[in-house]
Amino acid sequence: MSEVYKTFSCCIPISGYFRSVIYDLQHKEFWIISNTLCDVLKKDFFSDIEIIENANQEIKTGLIQNDIIFKCQIDDIPLFPPLSTEYSIPSKIKSCILDFKNAPTFDLEKVVTQLDSLGTINLQIRFLEKPKSEEVINILSQFDNSLIYSIELIISNNILDLESIIKQFPRITSIILWNCEKCSIKSINNCSVISTNESFVDVSQCGCIEKELFMCSQDNYIEALNFNSCLNRKIAIDCEGNIKNCPSCSVLFGNINNVSLDHALKHLEFQNIWMITKDMVDVCKDCEFRYMCIDCRVYIKNPRSLTSQPLKCMYNPYISKWKGEDGYIPVEECGTYSLIDGFKVNKDTVDSINTILWK
Ligand code: SF4
Ligand code: SF4
Structure with missing residues (x-):
C-alpha cells in the first residue's frame, strides 16, 4: 500500500483571487497560503512531492505540526469523509436585537413568548439612552423563564452594579458599556465586560469589517456558505416597536403592537435578504476571508444593488x-x-x- 497525505476534514482550503486561506474550524484559526498550495490541499489526497513543489519543506512541517494535514494509506482515504456543509438549526429566528430608551413601549411579555415559540437563543438588549436601573432589572427579569440562552447587554456606564446584575441574571454573557473614561475588557464571573469611551450607542458604527472581527468557526463557515452571515434568522425591534431585519435597516415589517414576529418574518422580503451569500456579493466572492467575515447588507457601496460589497470593508x-x-x-x-x-x-x-x- 502506498502512503499519501490528506487534509483534515475540519481544515478547509478556500481560494481567493490572489491568495488562499486554510480555515481550521476545530482550532478556530486560519492560515494564509498560496493559491497553488490551496489547489493541492483541496485534492482527496496528495503526495509529498506535490506539497514541496507548491510550498517548501518548512511549510510542509508546519502543516503537519499544526494538524492541517496527515499521512495515511491510500486505501484508507474513504474512511475520512468531507465535513457536511448542510445548515440545519431548529430556530426560525436565532437572534434578536431589542432597543430601548427606558421602559418598553410595547408588551415585552408578549414578545418573550413569541421569541420562545420561534426558538430564539441569542438576545442583544441595547439601551440607547440612560435608563433607570429598576427599568433594566424589570426588562431582564422578563427573560428569567425564557428559552433565551445568552444575553448581550449594551448600556451606559454607571447605571448598574455589574457584579450583582451578572449574578442575578446568569444568561448575561457579555456587557458593553458606553460612556466610560477608558477602554478595557475584563471578565466578571465568566461574563465579558467591554468598556468603551463612546459617548452614545451609535447604530451607524455597525457593519465595520476588520480582521479582528473575523470568526473562523464551523457554525459561521457553514452558515456563510448557505445564508447571509449577518442577517440570517435575525430580527430586531426598535424603541418604537418597529420590526426590522436589523436596527439599521430602513424597511419596516409592521409594529409589534399590532403584528406578530411570526407574521413579520413570513414576509417574502424579510427572508429574501437571508439568501444573499458571500458568493453572490461583489468583490467578496473573490475574497479568501468570505466565510469568516460578516456580510453587512445595510451599509453597502451601491445601495441600488442588493449584492454590492460592504461599504466599510x-x-x-x-x-x-x-x-x-x-x-x-x-x-x-x-x-x-x-x-x-x-x-x-x-x-x-x-x-x-x-x-x-x-x-
Ligand atoms: S446588516 Fe450591517 S448594520 Fe445590520 S446588523 Fe448586520 S452589520 Fe450591522
Ligand atoms: S467584506 Fe468582502 S472583501 Fe471585505 S474582507 Fe469581508 S469578504 Fe473580504
Whole structure:
C-alpha cells in the first residue's frame, strides 16, 4: 500500500483571487497560503512531492505540526469523509436585537413568548439612552423563564452594579458599556465586560469589517456558505416597536403592537435578504476571508444593488492588502462596477500591480 497525505476534514482550503486561506474550524484559526498550495490541499489526497513543489519543506512541517494535514494509506482515504456543509438549526429566528430608551413601549411579555415559540437563543438588549436601573432589572427579569440562552447587554456606564446584575441574571454573557473614561475588557464571573469611551450607542458604527472581527468557526463557515452571515434568522425591534431585519435597516415589517414576529418574518422580503451569500456579493466572492467575515447588507457601496460589497470593508482581495498597509489601493482602482454585471476585475491592471507589490 502506498502512503499519501490528506487534509483534515475540519481544515478547509478556500481560494481567493490572489491568495488562499486554510480555515481550521476545530482550532478556530486560519492560515494564509498560496493559491497553488490551496489547489493541492483541496485534492482527496496528495503526495509529498506535490506539497514541496507548491510550498517548501518548512511549510510542509508546519502543516503537519499544526494538524492541517496527515499521512495515511491510500486505501484508507474513504474512511475520512468531507465535513457536511448542510445548515440545519431548529430556530426560525436565532437572534434578536431589542432597543430601548427606558421602559418598553410595547408588551415585552408578549414578545418573550413569541421569541420562545420561534426558538430564539441569542438576545442583544441595547439601551440607547440612560435608563433607570429598576427599568433594566424589570426588562431582564422578563427573560428569567425564557428559552433565551445568552444575553448581550449594551448600556451606559454607571447605571448598574455589574457584579450583582451578572449574578442575578446568569444568561448575561457579555456587557458593553458606553460612556466610560477608558477602554478595557475584563471578565466578571465568566461574563465579558467591554468598556468603551463612546459617548452614545451609535447604530451607524455597525457593519465595520476588520480582521479582528473575523470568526473562523464551523457554525459561521457553514452558515456563510448557505445564508447571509449577518442577517440570517435575525430580527430586531426598535424603541418604537418597529420590526426590522436589523436596527439599521430602513424597511419596516409592521409594529409589534399590532403584528406578530411570526407574521413579520413570513414576509417574502424579510427572508429574501437571508439568501444573499458571500458568493453572490461583489468583490467578496473573490475574497479568501468570505466565510469568516460578516456580510453587512445595510451599509453597502451601491445601495441600488442588493449584492454590492460592504461599504466599510478595508480590504482589497485583488492585491491582498488592508488599508494602511504599504501598497494598498482601493478595490475601485482594480476594476469597474456596473449595475448589471456588478464588479469586474481588470486582470491586466491587477497582475501588473501584484508583480510590483509582491515581487
Ligand atoms: S446588516 Fe450591517 S448594520 Fe445590520 S446588523 Fe448586520 S452589520 Fe450591522
Ligand atoms: S472583501 Fe468582502 S469578504 Fe473580504 S474582507 Fe471585505 S467584506 Fe469581508
